Amino acid sequence: MPKLPVRFIRGLRFRLLLSYVLFFTLLLIAIGLFYRQVLQTQMEGREQATLEEQWDAARQYFTIEKDQPVWSSEPEDADVVAQLKNIYLIADSNGIALGYNEDEPNDAINFDASEIRRVLAQPRPVVLPVRWNKQGEPFLIEAGWVLDNDKHKQRYFLAIGRSLAASRRTVSSLTRTYFLFLPGLIALSILLGWVVAGRALRPLNLVAQAAQNITGSSLSLQIPRRGAGDELDHLIESFNLMTARLNQSFEQIRRFSTDVSHELRTPLTAIRGQLEVALFTAETPEQYRDAMVNALEDVERLSSITRALLLLSQAESGQLALQKTSLDLSELASEVVDQFQIPAQEKKIELAMRTVPGAMIYADRTQIERLLANLLSNAVKYTPAGGSVEVLVGPSDSPVFVSLEVKDTGVGIPAENLPHIFDRFYRVRSPQTSEILGLGLGLSFVSWIVQVHEGRIEVASTAGEGTRFRILLPRESEASSLGPGVTLASATLDTSP
Numbered sequence: 337m338p339k340l341p342v343r344f345i346r347g348l349r350f351r352l353l354l355s356y357v358l359f360f361t362l363l364l365i366a367i368g369l370f371y372r373q374v375l376q377t378q379m380e381g382r383e384q385a386t387l388e389e390q391w392d393a394a395r396q397y398f399t400i401e402k403d404q405p406v407w408s409s410e411p412e413d414a415d416v417v418a419q420l421k422n423i424y425l426i427a428d429s430n431g432i433a434l435g436y437n438e439d440e441p442n443d444a445i446n447f448d449a450s451e452i453r454r455v456l457a458q459p460r461p462v463v464l465p466v467r468w469n470k471q472g473e474p475f476l477i478e479a480g481w482v483l484d485n486d487k488h489k490q491r492y493f494l495a496i497g498r499s500l501a502a503s504r505r506t507v508s509s510l511t512r513t514y515f516l517f518l519p520g521l522i523a524l525s526i527l528l529g530w531v532v533a534g535r536a537l538r539p540l541n542l543v544a545q546a547a548q549n550i551t552g553s554s555l556s557l558q559i560p561r562r563g564a565g566d567e568l569d570h571l572i573e574s575f576n577l578m579t580a581r582l583n584q585s586f587e588q589i590r591r592f593s594t595d596v597s598h599e600l601r602t603p604l605t606a607i608r609g610q611l612e613v614a615l616f617t618a619e620t621p622e623q624y625r626d627a628m629v630n631a632l633e634d635v636e637r638l639s640s641i642t643r644a645l646l647l648l649s650q651a652e653s654g655q656l657a658l659q660k661t662s663l664d665l666s667e668l669a670s671e672v673v674d675q676f677q678i679p680a681q682e683k684k685i686e687l688a689m690r691t692v693p694g695a696m697i698y699a700d701r702t703q704i705e706r707l708l709a710n711l712l713s714n715a716v717k718y719t720p721a722g723g724s725v726e727v728l729v730g731p732s733d734s735p736v737f738v739s740l741e742v743k744d745t746g747v748g749i750p751a752e753n754l755p756h757i758f759d760r761f762y763r764v765r766s767p768q769t770s771e772i773l774g775l776g777l778g779l780s781f782v783s784w785i786v787q788v789h790e791g792r793i794e795v796a797s798t799a800g801e802g803t804r805f806r807i808l809l810p811r812e813s814e815a816s817s818l819g820p821g822v823t824l825a826s827a828t829l830d831t832s833p
Contacts, residue, residue: 342548345577348537349530349533349534349537350738352529352533352536352537353526353529353530353533356525356529356532356533357522357525357526357529359391360522360525360529360550361522361525364518364521364522365518368500368511368514368515368518372507372510372511372514375507375510376503376507379503379507380476380500381504382503383476383498383500383503384463384476384478385478385672386399386498387463387477387478387497387498388461388478388704390419390420390479390498391461391478391494391496393416393420393498394424394494395482395494397416397417397420398417398426398482399485400426400434400482400483400485400490400492401436401483401484401485403428403764404434404435405426405434405435405482405492407695422437422446422552423437423475423496423497423498423499424436424437424445424494424495424496424497425437425445425446425447425493425494425495426492426493426494426495427447427452427492427493428490428493429452429453429456429490429491429492430449431447431448431449431452431453434492438504445467445475445495445497447479447493447576452493455479455480455481455495456481456491456493457491458480458481460480461478461479461480462478462479462480463476463477463478463726464478464479466500467479473499473500473501474499474500474501474504475497475499475500476497476498476500477495477496477497477498478495478496479493479494479495479496479575480494481493481494482494489641490720505778511514523653525608538567538703540568540656541569542572543568543572543575546559546560547559547575547708550579556583557574557579558576558579558580558741559572559576560572561573562728568659570691596704600638600641603634603635603638603641604634604638605794606630606631606634607631607634607635607638609628610627610630610631610634611631613627614628624731625714647827649762656702658703658788659700659702660698660699660700661698661699661700661701662696662697662698662812663696663697663698663699663701663704664693664694664695664696665695665696665697665704665729665738665809666692666693666694666695666729668701668704668705668708669689669691669708669729669740670689670691672705672708672712673687673689673712673727675709676712676713676716677710679716680716680725683716683719683721684721684722685716685719685721685722685723685724685725686723686724686725687712687716687724687725687726687727688724688726688727689726689727689728689729690726690727690728690729690730691728691729691730692729692730692731695729695730695731695738696705696738696809696811696812697789697809697812698810698812699809700787700789702808703785703788703789704785704789705782705805705819706781706785707782707785707786708727708740708742708781710778710782711742711782711805712725712727712742713778714779715742715743715744715746716744718744718746718747719744719745719747719802720746720747723744723745723746723802724744724745725742725743725744725745726741726742726743726744727740727741727742727743728740728741728743732808734808735810735811736795736810736811737791737792737806737808737809737810738809738810738811739802739806739807739808740806740807740808740809741805741806741807742803742804742805743803743804744802744803744804745801745802746802746803747799747800748797748799748800748801748803749797749803750799750801751799754795754797757779757795758779758780758783758793786807786809789809789810790809790810791807791808791809791810792807793806793808794806794807794808794809795815
């Protein structure tokens with residue numbers, strides 16, 4: 337039972353609701369306090385404006401005669417004078433009160449002599465800070481000076497006050513009413529937030545349910561997009577791309593496992609058959625020797641497949657680290673071509689090379705040697721006697737790349753096979769003899785080498801006439817500025833007769 341509340345509290349819907357309610361509550365509190373301050377400032381501003389008008393009026397309705405204040409006694413001025421005399425103080429420069437509101441003595445408007453002298457020294461009336469009486473009632477007071485009527489030009493202190501209790505009670509009442517309604521607003525926001533959070537998470541739950549239906553055998557399934565173009569659609573698109581990549585990887589692994597099983601089974605079956613035949617039928621040492629020779633050939637073929645698979649596995653898993661250095665491609669190609677001169681001469685094939693000095697690249701020497709050796713090995717192997725193989729190193733059409741070409745006059749590659757020649761274990765059948773050629777791993781490794789060096793491959797072949805492989809490798813100064821490497825779909829397939 338305790339797991340359910342914990343799961344509920346940790347749920348995304350609850351956390352979204354909690355964040356929304358906290359933010360909304362703080363916002364409402366901030367709004368209430370802000371408008372309370374604005375309302376109080378406006379109301380006190382009005383009181384201050386009224387007070388200034390009363391202070392100006394007070395100067396018109398009373399005079400100082402023989403050190404005594406005399407208020408106007410006109411009947412029509414009675415109401416105004418009564419209001420002005422509600423809260424006031426008149427004193428001389430020594431602080432002696434000459435007149436004040438006797439009906440309602442108020443300590444908030446009492447001043448000492450020093451305060452009175454400071455006000456008398458001011459050129460204009462001043463509004464003093466809010467004062468409180470003993471009962472805690474706030475008052476706004478304006479004080480200044482007036483001259484007597486005896487032409488002595490003596491200044492007398494005059495202070496007029498207004499109570500702020502009514503305006504502040506109004507502000508407090510409105511604030512209290514607002515905060516009484518605030519819990520109800522928060523409760524309503526909780527309800528609405530719960531509904532909104534549920535509606536917002538509903539598409540995400542649908543995506544999760546669809547994702548749960550995707551298994552290793554159904555990685556081709558795609559979650560349909562909502563068409564809203566929002567972040568959730570972006571998440572769905574990213575998820576679909578991920579499943580597509582996983583499906584491709586799983587399919588490649590399944591195909592690789594099938595191909596490996598098939599390729600390893602064939603030589604193992606041949607070795608077993610040859611040994612069984614020798615065991616049961618061979619009678620002479622020559623027959624045993626022939627069986628062993630044939631078995632050793634299949635063992636060598638099995639070893640070649642294993643080595644190639646190990647190398648490819650290390651390359652694709654990142655275990656085969658590249659040691660890139662500055663290389664002269666012309667010089668390196670000359671060394672590799674020299675190694676193939678003897679096999680070419682044995683098959684009566686002309687192996688030639690044309691280079692341009694200064695073809696500098698930044699690459700792994702071992703891998704570039706392996707790339708060229710694979711291409712030359714295929715060219716020499718599948719070119720009949722009297723044919724030719726040519727290696728060309730020089731500039732390309734683009735100043736960014738160096739070109740490496742291997743051309744032969746061999747059996748060529750049929751047009752239907754060209755799109756697949758870089759696939760693992762894909763082997764081409766000879767158009768003349770219908771013999772399956774090679775192990776199907778050399779060109780796969782060539783494509784990987786070109787890709788990790790950010791290069792390109794172009795292939796042109798005509799069945800029965802020959803094949804041309806063109807490798808474009810970045811120059812030394814451009815090697816680090818190019819983007820990701822080759823895509824096999826960019827190969828040029830020339831199959832014209």
